[in-house]
Amino acid sequence: MKDPGLFPAPSAELLDGLAGMQRTLREVFPLKTKHRAALPGGIRRLSDYLTVDRENLPRDYMTRPEFLVAYLHYYLPWNIYRQGRLLTGLDLALKPGSQIVDLGAGPLTFLQALWLSRPGMREQELDYLAVDRSESALKVGRKLFDSLASEAPWKISTDNQPAGRKKFRPADLLVMANFINEVDRGPRGGRGSRSADGGGDASVTQMLERWEGQVANDGAILLIEPGVRDSGRSLSRIRQTALERGWRVPAPCPHAEDCPMPGRRNTPWCHFTFPTGDSPAWLSRLSHQAKLPKDRASLSFLLMVRGENPPVRIRPPKSPGKGCSVVRVVSEGFDLPNGKLGRYGCSDHGLVLLENRRGGPSPVPGDQVTIKWPDSTRRDPKSGALAILLSEGRDRR
Numbered sequence: 001m002k003d004p005g006l007f008p009a010p011s012a013e014l015l016d017g018l019a020g021m022q023r024t025l026r027e028v029f030p031l032k033t034k035h036r037a038a039l040p041g042g043i044r045r046l047s048d049y050l051t052v053d054r055e056n057l058p059r060d061y062m063t064r065p066e067f068l069v070a071y072l073h074y075y076l077p078w079n080i081y082r083q084g085r086l087l088t089g090l091d092l093a094l095k096p097g098s099q100i101v102d103l104g105a106g107p108l109t110f111l112q113a114l115w116l117s118r119p120g121m122r123e124q125e126l127d128y129l130a131v132d133r134s135e136s137a138l139k140v141g142r143k144l145f146d147s148l149a150s151e152a153p154w155k156i157s158t159d160n161q162p163a164g165r166k167k168f169r170p171a172d173l174l175v176m177a178n179f180i181n182e183v184d185r186g187p188r189g190g191r192g193s194r195s196a197d198g199g200g201d202a203s204v205t206q207m208l209e210r211w212e213g214q215v216a217n218d219g220a221i222l223l224i225e226p227g228v229r230d231s232g233r234s235l236s237r238i239r240q241t242a243l244e245r246g247w248r249v250p251a252p253c254p255h256a257e258d259c260p261m262p263g264r265r266n267t268p269w270c271h272f273t274f275p276t277g278d279s280p281a282w283l284s285r286l287s288h289q290a291k292l293p294k295d296r297a298s299l300s301f302l303l304m305v306r307g308e309n310p311p312v313r314i315r316p317p318k319s320p321g322k323g324c325s326v327v328r329v330v331s332e333g334f335d336l337p338n339g340k341l342g343r344y345g346c347s348d349h350g351l352v353l354l355e356n357r358r359g360g361p362s363p364v365p366g367d368q369v370t371i372k373w374p375d376s377t378r379r380d381p382k383s384g385a386l387a388i389l390l391s392e393g394r395d396r397r
């Protein structure tokens with residue numbers, strides 16, 4: 001069977017849910033005509049704050065109507081799209097009654113992505129706790145979810161607190177989506193002076209210690225961040241410390257060696273990109289109006305697990321065999337000077353440049369391929385990656 005990769009095509013449920021979201025937003029969060037007209041400009045301003053002007057991002061932006069409405073119409077659906085794609089590719093083995101805790105949940109983005117992308121889980125019992133310091137975001141998220149899934153048997157609770165303030169039943173799955181980038185900075189942009197759950201010093205070890213106290217022994221932590229260098233770098237640092245503390249990191253990493261894409265200085269950073277041609281028309285239109293068109297969506301993520309039966313897994317690759325390795329394809333294809341197509345990938349031997357002839361195998365970001373190491377290795381002069389020629393039709397799985 002062909003491996004569906006980390007980002008299989010979105011399900012009809014996910015696409016239908018996103019297509020209907022504009023109507024739901026209108027019902028749950030009605031806007032006066034003048035506010036509707038101001039929406040593209042608001043999205044643009046919020047985008048500037050969240051990207052190039054992060055140090056001036058108002059701490060309470062999710063409670064300010066102008067920014068909340070911009071978030072709901074642009075970031076929420078795009079994040080549902082991204083998170084839904086990832087959730088389709090992960091192997092979720094949450095037992096009935098499992099507890100998901102979502103720190104910095106905002107308008108319950110992850111919950112909506114889970115509902116839309118995993119219809120097979122809709123009948124099962126699940127406890128979901130959303131923690132966020134913005135009560136407005138939690139409230140509107142609750143209304144959106146209720147309108148999406150009025151019959152859901154899932155037990156949904158919200159906690160309007162800074163993360164880390166209150167104890168809760170250890171999570172089977174602790175989720176943080178677009179959260180680390182928000183708190184991994186000082187009050188005025190200096191890095192490292194606030195922890196990812198809101199208080200105290202922010203060393204990665206301390207962050208992990210705190211999370212370890214919030215996760216069940218057979219548990220998982222899923223971090224999902226934007227596909228930008230800063231986020232890739234943070235996740236690479238967290239991965240290294242997590243491995244040292246005994247966590248396994250089954251995705252996206254196909255090995256437990258040093259990260260060959262740490263994003264430091266000029267090194268590449270680990271992130272995945274996929275085309276968005278199937279996203280709903282209303283969202284593409286609004287994105288264009290906001291001058292933020294999105295032909296491609298990208299993300300970085302990290303799945304950390306511990307114990308014998310973690311609730312999130314990846315479909316295991318076949319054992320690669322002697323002299324072979326599993327490579328996670330990270331980049332999209334690009335032209336090489338020798339006329340072939342190249343793709344960067346991650347392996348236990350470091351960064352790999354997968355080369356293939358046009359018309360040959362064409363793995364996409366998130367796929368796994370098994371390669372056989374040749375007797376003598378070449379290196380890509382540009383990146384220093386080990387160059388491997390993909391053999392026709394045999395390597396992808």
Ligand SMILES: C[S@@+](CC[C@H](N)C(=O)[O-])C[C@H]1O[C@@H](n2cnc3c(N)ncnc32)[C@H](O)[C@@H]1O
Pocket residue numbers: 062075076079103104105106107108109110131132133134137161162163176177178179182183196197198199
């Ligand atoms: C960029 S939004 C992400 C929302 C959602 N997880 C998503 O992926 O769309 C970040 C959220 O984190 C919340 N937040 C930031 N720092 C927080 C903290 N220390 N404790 C709780 N929530 C926090 C903000 O209020 C905001 O709702």
